[in-house]
Amino acid sequence: xxxxxxxxxxxxxxxxxxxxxxxxxxxxxxxxxxxxxxxxxxxxxxxxxxxxxxxxxxxxxxxxxxxxxxxxxxxxxxxxxxxxxxxxxxxxxxxxxxxxxxxxxxxxxxxxxxxxxxxxxxxxxxxxxxxxxxxxxxxxxxxxxxxxxxxxxxxxxxxxxxxxxxxxxxxxxxxxxxxxxxxxxxxxxxxxxxxxxxxxxxxxxxxxxxxxxxxxxxxxxxxxxxxxxxxxxxxxxxxxxxxxxxxxxxxxxxxxxxxxxxxxxxxxxxxxxxxxxxxxxxxxxxxxxxxxxxxxxxxxxxxxxxxxxxxxxxxxxxxxxxxxxxxxxxxxxxxxxxxxxxxxxxxxxxxxxxxxxxxxxxxxxxxxxxxxxxxxxxxxxxxxxxxxxxxxxxxxxxxxxxxxxxxxxxxxxx
Numbered sequence: 001x002x003x004x005x006x007x008x009x010x011x012x013x014x015x016x017x018x019x020x021x022x023x024x025x026x027x028x029x030x031x032x033x034x035x036x037x038x039x040x041x042x043x044x045x046x047x048x049x050x051x052x053x054x055x056x057x058x059x060x061x062x063x064x065x066x067x068x069x070x071x072x073x074x075x076x077x078x079x080x081x082x083x084x085x086x087x088x089x090x091x092x093x094x095x096x097x098x099x100x101x102x103x104x105x106x107x108x109x110x111x112x113x114x115x116x117x118x119x120x121x122x123x124x125x126x127x128x129x130x131x132x133x134x135x136x137x138x139x140x141x142x143x144x145x146x147x148x149x150x151x152x153x154x155x156x157x158x159x160x161x162x163x164x165x166x167x168x169x170x171x172x173x174x175x176x177x178x179x180x181x182x183x184x185x186x187x188x189x190x191x192x193x194x195x196x197x198x199x200x201x202x203x204x205x206x207x208x209x210x211x212x213x214x215x216x217x218x219x220x221x222x223x224x225x226x227x228x229x230x231x232x233x234x235x236x237x238x239x240x241x242x243x244x245x246x247x248x249x250x251x252x253x254x255x256x257x258x259x260x261x262x263x264x265x266x267x268x269x270x271x272x273x274x275x276x277x278x279x280x281x282x283x284x285x286x287x288x289x290x291x292x293x294x295x296x297x298x299x300x301x302x303x304x305x306x307x308x309x310x311x312x313x314x315x316x317x318x319x320x321x322x323x324x325x326x327x328x329x330x331x332x333x334x335x336x337x338x339x340x341x342x343x344x345x346x347x348x349x350x351x352x353x354x355x356x357x358x359x360x361x362x363x364x365x366x367x368x369x370x371x372x373x374x375x376x377x378x379x380x381x382x383x384x385x386x387x388x389x390x391x392x393x394x395x396x397x398x399x400x401x402x403x404x405x406x407x408x409x410x411x412x413x414x
Contacts, residue, residue, distance in 0.1 A: 026290040031330040033283035038334025038387055039341060041276040045379045046342035048269045050372030055265070056231070057128075058197045059258060064126050064225035065234050066253045068241065075220035077248050082224055085244050091228050091237045094125025097221035099212035104169040105205065108159030113150075113205045115168065117212025117221075126225040129193050129206070135162045136191025141208040149191035153202035164189050170215055185215055273382075280387050284327075284394045291323050291398035295405075302405045312403035319399040320392075327391025331384055339380065345373040 068086060070076040079097050086095045099117030104110065120138045124130045130138045133149075140147050148166060150158070160166060166187045187207065194201055209221060228237055234253035242251045255262070295302075302315055341348070349371045353359055 026286065026293065027326055030283070030286040030290050030326050031333070033286050034280065034327060034330025034387060034391070035333035035337065037276075037280040037283040038331055038383055039338040040279065041273070041383050042335065042338030042375075042380060043341050043345065043373075044272060044276055045269070045383070046338075046373045046375045047345065047371065048265075048272060049374040049376050049379065052262075052265050052269070053374050054372045055197075056262070058195055059199075059254075063254055063257065065228040065231045066226040066238050066241070066251060067223050068226065068245065069223035069250045069252070071248060071250070075218050075222055076224060077220075079221050079224060082245060082249060086224060086226055086241060089237060089241060089244075091230065091233060092226050092241075093229050094122075094227040095224055096122035096126045097209060097224050099209050099216065099218060099222050101170055101212065101216050101222075103171075103205070105154075105158055106167045106169070107164060109157060111154060111157045113154055113203050115170075115205045115207060115212065117207050117209035119209050126227040129195065132193045132195050134192045134194050136189075138191065138206070140190035141206060141211075143208050143210040145208065146185065146187050146211055147190040147208070148187035149193060149206040150189060151201040151204045152192050152194040153198065154205060155189070155192050157202065160189050162189055162192060168215070183215060183217075277386055280390055283330075284387075284390045287323055287326055287391060287394045288398060290326070291319055291395060292401070294322070295319060295398050295402040298402070299405060302402055306405065315405070316399040316403040319402045320395040323395030323398070324388075324392060327388060327394075331387050331391075334387070335380060335384060338383075339375060342373050342375040346371055 068076065068082055076082055076097070083095045083097065086092050096119055098119075101115050101117075103113055103115040105113050118138075118141065120141045123138060134152060136149065138149060141149060148168075150160070150166075155161060158166060166189055168185050168187055170183050170185075191206075193206075207215075212218075213220070226241075228234055231254065234255055238251040238253050242249065245251070305315060305318075
């Protein structure tokens with residue numbers, strides 16, 4: 001005889017018979033519900049991973065993974081040595097000095113901005129701004145050229161384009177016969193970039209580092225920006241660099257400057273996982289109903305098996321096999337469909353937009369104009385595990401009821 005017996009009988013009960021067509025239909029419905037729930041959960045988690053990854057890429061394309069700065073209000077001491085020490089760390093892929101200051105820009109209209117002095121030759125090592133240039137190039141930021149590159153939204157606010165002139169005022173007052181006045185300097189717009197993040201497109205301007213030092217009366221860069229091989233390894237690397245550089249340097253990471261933002265995204269992802277897990281729980285209720293009807297339908301079979309020597313544990317195992325089988329089949333279809341949908345979701349959304357003429361994420365409103373999707377194996381694993389556990393727990397009570405069947409009472413009217 002087929003062994004183990006519990007598996008053999010459990011598999012036989014899954015096949016449709018003339019007496020239990022409705023039970024077979026409910027079983028099919030349970031599989032479909034579980035598959036749809038798993039598909040929805042995997043797809044939503046993939047979309048949230050896509051948005052998270054896209055935001056991290058865009059934000060970290062403008063800021064650095066870590067920064068080395070001097071004491072508050074001071075320039076970095078011996079910055080070439082600091083750059084050399086930083087680049088000696090195996091986790092640091094690039095290092096570039098910078099000067100950063102708040103300034104007021106005036107053209108056709110006024111606007112405040114964060115002005116960053118950079119070295120055009122070194123900047124591509126630590127940021128992606130050079131790959132997001134709409135007009136012009138960072139190479140135009142030469143020493144003593146007094147050129148400037150603006151974010152797209154900032155350029156629109158100022159009412160300028162490439163070739164126009166912008167007047168910059170920095171909050172460093174100097175004494176004149178007319179009293180204290182801020183330091184002013186004219187710049188030529190030589191480039192416009194678009195990162196897709198309002199924070200940078202509307203409030204960031206780039207100039208040459210040496211021009212920024214002169215404008216701010218500084219004797220060196222205000223910090224060194226670092227790019228790491230793994231941005232999630234920023235804090236351990238920061239500790240290593242702080243120990244290597246000494247007490248006159250301050251090392252900060254992107255986690256310190258944007259911790260609340262990314263923590264909120266992570267919390268939202270976890271809450272969404274919990275909420276959608278309840279949908280799986282609702283789908284599993286169909287599995288409980290199916291098993292309870294099957295137990296009622298198979299009372300005579302259970303009684304005969306008991307009289308032939310089957311133990312309550314064996315009876316319980318027979319019905320658990322069927323419940324788990326339904327759950328596994330539903331999980332299999334759900335994982336396959338969810339993975340395929342997550343993989344092809346951007347193309348599917350574009351096809352729907354083309355078919356209906358409706359733009360879901362308008363570039364005029366949203367910074368991310370396409371629906372991103374990133375399938376992560378760990379998320380699929382967690383969804384599979386949670387669904388399997390729910391399916392297993394759903395079989396316990398119906399299987400226990402089957403194991404409590406009394407043969408004499410069940411066979412009384414047979």
